Amino acid sequence: MTPETPDATGLDAVSSLQVTGAGPARGSLRVPGDKSISHRAALLAAIAHGPTAISGLSRGQDVTHTLRAIERFGVTVTDAGEGRAQVEGPIRHEPDEVLDHGNAGTGIRLTAGVCAGIDGISVLTGDRYLRRRPMDRIAEPLRAMGATVDGREGGRLAPLVIRGGGLTGITYAPPVASAQVKSAVLLAGLSATGPTTVEEIHPTRRHTEEMLLEFGGRVRVDGNRVTLEPGELTGTDIAVPGDPSQAAFWAVAALLADQGEVTVDNLYPGFGRSDFVGVLERMGADIDFDLATGTLVVRASRLRAVELTAEDIPGIVDEVPVLAMAAAVADGMTVISGAQDLRAKESDRIASTAAMLRAFGVRVTETEDGMVIEGTARLRAGRVDSHGDHRIAMTAAVAGACAAEGITVIDGWESVATSYPGFAADLVRLTGTAAAPAA
Numbered sequence: 001m002t003p004e005t006p007d008a009t010g011l012d013a014v015s016s017l018q019v020t021g022a023g024p025a026r027g028s029l030r031v032p033g034d035k036s037i038s039h040r041a042a043l044l045a046a047i048a049h050g051p052t053a054i055s056g057l058s059r060g061q062d063v064t065h066t067l068r069a070i071e072r073f074g075v076t077v078t079d080a081g082e083g084r085a086q087v088e089g090p091i092r093h094e095p096d097e098v099l100d101h102g103n104a105g106t107g108i109r110l111t112a113g114v115c116a117g118i119d120g121i122s123v124l125t126g127d128r129y130l131r132r133r134p135m136d137r138i139a140e141p142l143r144a145m146g147a148t149v150d151g152r153e154g155g156r157l158a159p160l161v162i163r164g165g166g167l168t169g170i171t172y173a174p175p176v177a178s179a180q181v182k183s184a185v186l187l188a189g190l191s192a193t194g195p196t197t198v199e200e201i202h203p204t205r206r207h208t209e210e211m212l213l214e215f216g217g218r219v220r221v222d223g224n225r226v227t228l229e230p231g232e233l234t235g236t237d238i239a240v241p242g243d244p245s246q247a248a249f250w251a252v253a254a255l256l257a258d259q260g261e262v263t264v265d266n267l268y269p270g271f272g273r274s275d276f277v278g279v280l281e282r283m284g285a286d287i288d289f290d291l292a293t294g295t296l297v298v299r300a301s302r303l304r305a306v307e308l309t310a311e312d313i314p315g316i317v318d319e320v321p322v323l324a325m326a327a328a329v330a331d332g333m334t335v336i337s338g339a340q341d342l343r344a345k346e347s348d349r350i351a352s353t354a355a356m357l358r359a360f361g362v363r364v365t366e367t368e369d370g371m372v373i374e375g376t377a378r379l380r381a382g383r384v385d386s387h388g389d390h391r392i393a394m395t396a397a398v399a400g401a402c403a404a405e406g407i408t409v410i411d412g413w414e415s416v417a418t419s420y421p422g423f424a425a426d427l428v429r430l431t432g433t434a435a436a437p438a439a
């Protein structure tokens with residue numbers, strides 16, 4: 001296995017990238033540290049008393065923003081290189097600066113939960129894409145716990161201003177299935193009076209619950225219901241595994257062209273993150289995910305259409321664009337529904353995924369809560385706008401390199417650095433595509 005690839009090509013920062021249709025993706029790789037787990041490791045290490053050593057951190061900009069944010073609370077972060085960091089908690093004071101979370105929805109929403117628990121004022125903001133994303137989903141429960149949350153449009157949108165402290169635990173049933181909302185409420189609950197319970201409509205990723213236990217937190221999961229008792233956390237050592245959502249790009253890459261075969265190791269094997277494997281299996285993929293080792297092996301396969309509904313979405317919430325690309329080359333008509341929350345992601349992911357597929361010559365009909373994709377035998381190279389969304393950019397790059405003849409151009413390529421520095425280098429190594437800056 002090769003280690004995480006740095007930006008050997010120097011292509012991470014280009015605003016438009018072109019790739020040539022090259023053929024199958026073949027080889028082994030290790031993807032960046034899991035982004036969701038990295039955010040939580042940084043925040044819990046900041047809250048906890050005593051040192052925490054973290055290894056395998058995502059080196060994407062999203063997590064870097066969270067690491068910078070916790071420093072503003074008086075927490076010392078020592079970067080030991082290669083994704084290793086030493087964090088010395090606990091939080092000492094309200095943030096002494098505006099917290100800039102860049103493009104990171106997870107970063108701002110989880111940090112808001114932390115801020116709600118701190119006596120004092122916090123101001124949180126992000127880039128132009130993040131400032132458009134809904135924040136009422138966290139503002140409402142945090143207000144119910146006793147925090148004051150204000151912002152543009154009545155606290156709906158960042159910049160957010162939070163006056164925290166003096167919270168009371170609540171029982172909350174979020175109207176959307178969202179691990180970010182669940183996590184914000186639980187993080188606030190750590191310093192509340194009395195227990196905090198979150199009841200989910202569909203179960204979502206459990207990283208916060210799992211990691212709270214690692215830091216000595218008192219948390220109980222019972223089906224869709226999680227209950228936290230307030231209390232102090234203690235620093236510990238955290239090894240962040242590889243990010244299954246990033247591996248999903250390589251899984252689909254392997255499937256897009258004859259002779260494709262990709263192995264990704266060291267992936268997080270736990271609940272709620274690898275449902276894309278089951279979806280690809282339903283589509284007929286030759287795919288194996290070893291839960292004991294976290295190793296994923298995928299081989300080129302003929303794919304058939306699939307139906308994805310509201311029940312499926314929380315487990316594949318970040319993989320819909322790349323699964324839609326798999327559906328684009330599958331036999332038959334794929335129907336995706338119950339995915340309306342995708343309109344509130346880094347981009348309106350229903351619109352941007354549909355536009356991306358059309359750029360490759362695929363027939364797709366957008367619906368309010370999903371899309372209908374007509375599988376085709378051949379993709380046409382095209383020009384794709386990422387709309388500032390890393391997952392659209394990476395999906396288009398994989399399709400352009402593995403399944404389209406000619407030159408595909410991706411505008412807004414720089415968004416990839418939010419989560420996967422070195423993606424272009426990995427793409428070149430696995431597919432042989434001639435990737436270059438585009439005009």
Ligand code: S3P
Nearest residue numbers: 036106177178179180181317318
């Ligand atoms: C995440 C939860 C999901 C996901 C995001 C990461 C997390 O968002 O889309 O990329 O780390 O908790 P929602 O909670 O908004 O569904």
